[in-house]
Amino acid sequence: MIHRSAFFAVTALAAVACNSPVAQAPTAQPAGAAPAAKAAETDTGGSAKGDFGPPVGAPVEAQLTTAPEVPAATGRKQPAKVVVDLEVREVVLPISEGVQYTFWTFGGHVPGRFIRVRQGDTVEFHLKNHPDNKMPHNIDLHAVTGPGGGAASSFTAPGHASQFTFKALNRGLYVYHCATAPVGMHIANGMYGLILVEPPEGLPPVDHEYYVMQGDFYTVGKYREKGPQGFDMQKAIEENATYVLFNGSEASLVGDNALKAKVGETVRLFVGNGGPNLVSSFHVIGEVFDRVYTEAGTRYQENVQTTVIPSGGAAIVEFKVEVPGTYVMVDHSIFRAFNKGALGMLKVEGEARKDLYSGKEIDSVYLADKASPSGVVQQATAESAQGTLSKSAQIAAGQALFQGTCSACHQADGKGLPNVFPPLAGSDFLNADKARAIGMPLNGRTGPITVNGQTYNSVMPPMSQLNDDEIANIMTYVYNSWGNSGKQVSAAEVKALRASTQAERPQGAAH
Amino acid sequence: MRARWNTVLVVAAISWLAVSALANDHRPAVARIAGLSVVEVGAGTWKPLYRPTPTTSELHVAAFWLMDRPVTNMDFLAFVSSHATYRRGAVASVFADERYLSHWQGALVLGAAARPNQPVTQVSWFAATAFCEAHGMRLPTEAEWELAAAASPTRKDGRSEARFRKAILDWYTTPRSELPDVTHGEPNLYGVHDLHGVIWEWVEDFNNAVVMADSRNQGDTSGDRFCGGGSLLAQDTLDYAAFMRVAMRSSLEASYTGAILGFRCAADGGTATEKLP
Numbered sequence: 031m032i033h034r035s036a037f038f039a040v041t042a043l044a045a046v047a048c049n050s051p052v053a054q055a056p057t058a059q060p061a062g063a064a065p066a067a068k069a070a071e072t073d074t075g076g077s078a079k080g081d082f083g084p085p086v087g088a089p090v091e092a093q094l095t096t097a098p099e100v101p102a103a104t105g106r107k108q109p110a111k112v113v114v115d116l117e118v119r120e121v122v123l124p125i126s127e128g129v130q131y132t133f134w135t136f137g138g139h140v141p142g143r144f145i146r147v148r149q150g151d152t153v154e155f156h157l158k159n160h161p162d163n164k165m166p167h168n169i170d171l172h173a174v175t176g177p178g179g180g181a182a183s184s185f186t187a188p189g190h191a192s193q194f195t196f197k198a199l200n201r202g203l204y205v206y207h208c209a210t211a212p213v214g215m216h217i218a219n220g221m222y223g224l225i226l227v228e229p230p231e232g233l234p235p236v237d238h239e240y241y242v243m244q245g246d247f248y249t250v251g252k253y254r255e256k257g258p259q260g261f262d263m264q265k266a267i268e269e270n271a272t273y274v275l276f277n278g279s280e281a282s283l284v285g286d287n288a289l290k291a292k293v294g295e296t297v298r299l300f301v302g303n304g305g306p307n308l309v310s311s312f313h314v315i316g317e318v319f320d321r322v323y324t325e326a327g328t329r330y331q332e333n334v335q336t337t338v339i340p341s342g343g344a345a346i347v348e349f350k351v352e353v354p355g356t357y358v359m360v361d362h363s364i365f366r367a368f369n370k371g372a373l374g375m376l377k378v379e380g381e382a383r384k385d386l387y388s389g390k391e392i393d394s395v396y397l398a399d400k401a402s403p404s405g406v407v408q409q410a411t412a413e414s415a416q417g418t419l420s421k422s423a424q425i426a427a428g429q430a431l432f433q434g435t436c437s438a439c440h441q442a443d444g445k446g447l448p449n450v451f452p453p454l455a456g457s458d459f460l461n462a463d464k465a466r467a468i469g470m471p472l473n474g475r476t477g478p479i480t481v482n483g484q485t486y487n488s489v490m491p492p493m494s495q496l497n498d499d500e501i502a503n504i505m506t507y508v509y510n511s512w513g514n515s516g517k518q519v520s521a522a523e524v525k526a527l528r529a530s531t532q533a534e535r536p537q538g539a540a541h
Numbered sequence: 542m543r544a545r546w547n548t549v550l551v552v553a554a555i556s557w558l559a560v561s562a563l564a565n566d567h568r569p570a571v572a573r574i575a576g577l578s579v580v581e582v583g584a585g586t587w588k589p590l591y592r593p594t595p596t597t598s599e600l601h602v603a604a605f606w607l608m609d610r611p612v613t614n615m616d617f618l619a620f621v622s623s624h625a626t627y628r629r630g631a632v633a634s635v636f637a638d639e640r641y642l643s644h645w646q647g648a649l650v651l652g653a654a655a656r657p658n659q660p661v662t663q664v665s666w667f668a669a670t671a672f673c674e675a676h677g678m679r680l681p682t683e684a685e686w687e688l689a690a691a692a693s694p695t696r697k698d699g700r701s702e703a704r705f706r707k708a709i710l711d712w713y714t715t716p717r718s719e720l721p722d723v724t725h726g727e728p729n730l731y732g733v734h735d736l737h738g739v740i741w742e743w744v745e746d747f748n749n750a751v752v753m754a755d756s757r758n759q760g761d762t763s764g765d766r767f768c769g770g771g772s773l774l775a776q777d778t779l780d781y782a783a784f785m786r787v788a789m790r791s792s793l794e795a796s797y798t799g800a801i802l803g804f805r806c807a808a809d810g811g812t813a814t815e816k817l818p
């Protein structure tokens with residue numbers, strides 16, 4: 031308690047300090063500055079103006095959807111009684127390719143099913159705990175006005191069902207989650223979702239609405255370690271996430287599961303963050319959010335690049351897509367995106383708009399960050415383009431590039447460092463499989479490998495700054511040095527491997 | 542797989558040590574009550590997840606007898622054969638919900654979904670209590686059950702052993718699968734089987750140490766019914782397994798039944814026992 035008091039005291043001081051310049055500001059501004067008055071006019075009144083009387087008409091059964099789908103707008107003009115049926119299931123699902131995790135879910139998937147009601151609706155909530163489940167569960171909806179958000183009223187043993195009713199007094203997008211002890215573990219296992227309380231007039235129409243929810247996961251095994259993976263309590267307490275995911279799996283929003291839109295359409299994303307621990311820096315690579323309803327509140331901010339979504343919070347983002355291509359959604363706390371899975375895609379189809387975005391116009395060699403590349407690299411690139419590149423020119427260019435890019439770890443003499451960086455000199459691993467060897471700089475490699483009888487367990491990041499010519503030249507240099515097998519690698523081989531192993535590389539790795 | 546084999550080897554080694562130690566010093570007292578095998582547990586002290594009173598952190602538990610395994614389908618079939626009021630279809634609805642013994646083929650037939658030596662499940666607190674009374678026993682109290690369950694194969698309180706804690710937690714975090722027959726697992730130091738890793742078990746005072754249905758109401762202990770609240774009051778916030786048991790017990794009502802909810806019986810230390818054959 032001493033700590034808490036101290037914290038509040040500091041907060042109060044900070045607030046005073048921040049407020050004082052603002053308090054003086056009006057004297058320095060023209061009298062016409064009336065944002066406060068304007069805010070008052072448009073104040074929605076919160077819960078005080080959210081009760082539109084008793085429900086009208088027959089009860090409505092809520093249509094719940096599984097992410098990324100969003101239920102259609104309610105279209106209602108009067109308050110209704112809405113019946114929500116939500117079933118808790120404990121299920122084993124892939125969290126990543128070849129990795130299974132026991133999720134606890136509201137409706138069989140992570141995140142839980144999307145609930146959509148209108149402000150002023152009376153919601154009759156039925157929480158069903160499947161008889162095959164091991165755990166008791168409940169639900170706290172942040173949209174509920176009342177102690178615990180419904181948690182105490184919905185505490186339910188396996189094989190039983192609970193009912194409670196609330197009136198949705200505040201408009202907005204709200205997180206719901208399980209609040210049964212141990213709360214952190216129930217949330218960490220995927221027990222969260224979103225409920226949208228539409229304003230009485232509804233939301234402005236858009237072409238697409240999608241449901242995306244971030245969560246952090248803590249497994250005993252490492253990221254992408256195959257097989258069934260249990261929950262790791264200690265990692266969760268340390269907030270050391272193994273996975274940070276959109277919609278509960280690395281595969282949820284990529285490939286065939288990517289979100290889709292066409293050029294010229296408008297997209298609205300309902301983005302939640304279940305946590306349990308991490309705050310999201312939500313960003314879509316290559317897009318600017320035209321509007322962000324920050325923290326899913328009533329007002330929007332315009333022209334936002336990255337928006338913060340707290341654990342147990344949400345945001346509504348809207349944007350128009352003008353240029354075709356793949357837009358990658360990330361948590362811009364960026365190691366989460368490329369090393370923990372916080373990555374999804376929006377695929378936009380349509381005619382190219384060269385007036386808005388040209389695509390790549392020039393790809394020229396630029397070696398400022400590399401050690402004295404000399405003229406041999408540019409010469410090799412030029413010869414490669416003309417189809418006159420010789421093996422000796424490749425080796426010369428490859429040597430220059432090797433010194434700049436590879437020698438820091440593998441050493442200038444190719445012998446590596448014992449137990450840390452494997453040797454390239456006289457390497458059986460290198461000589462045995464050319465495609466595998468090209469794949470090393472191209473795609474990187476994580477985990478144990480055996481080279482000349484020694485096991486190395488380390489990480490080589492993909493050298494995504496190298497183009498096909500450069501990788502071909504480096505590999506040819508390496509193969510023709512230090513007693514290796516003398517193979518030659520062409521840019522065409524690298525190009526083919528780059529195309530066929532696209533799935534192995536983190537998407538958007540160049541960002 | 543390598544890690545798993547290591548675990549098996551270590552467990553085997555620990556078990557052997559336990560047996561050697563017991564042979565010298567602490568052989569469990571074994572007996573029978575009404576034909577059911579029991580072992581002596583305690584006396585001891587149990588430190589509940591929540592303080593029993595503001596000034597105490599531990600409870601004294603007198604020595605008691607505890608069945609060395611859960612009650613089985615076969616045991617329970619014999620009971621309902623002689624106690625018609627607890628047969629499926631005949632039991633009063635206030636004493637058991639509609640899933641009572643629903644996995645049995647008939648009121649007096651186990652069938653394919655209930656092997657004779659599997660723990661009986663889908664039984665209410667009332668039915669479990671009646672079974673134990675019919676055998677001259679009672680359900681264990683929460684303190685008794687937890688005292689017995691705190692013991693690992695080698696220690697009276699194994700809760701400081703990371704491996705023991707993890708083994709318990711693993712069961713709570715994997716989905717339900719077919720129940721094994723009883724005495725499937727290693728006995729603990731007292732000679733009790735299956736306290737972890739098989740089923741939840743009824744205790745006599747299951748609704749005593751109630752975690753608030755909203756487990757985050759730490760400070761609010763209003764109402765005599767609520768001895769404890771949420772995690773801030775807990776004495777060992779790392780003992781997630783204890784949290785889950787307390788949460789599970791407090792979600793129950795006495796008429797409830799569950800697919801992995803069974804029981805075993807206990808008796809006071811002074812209770813007369815039968816001689817072993």
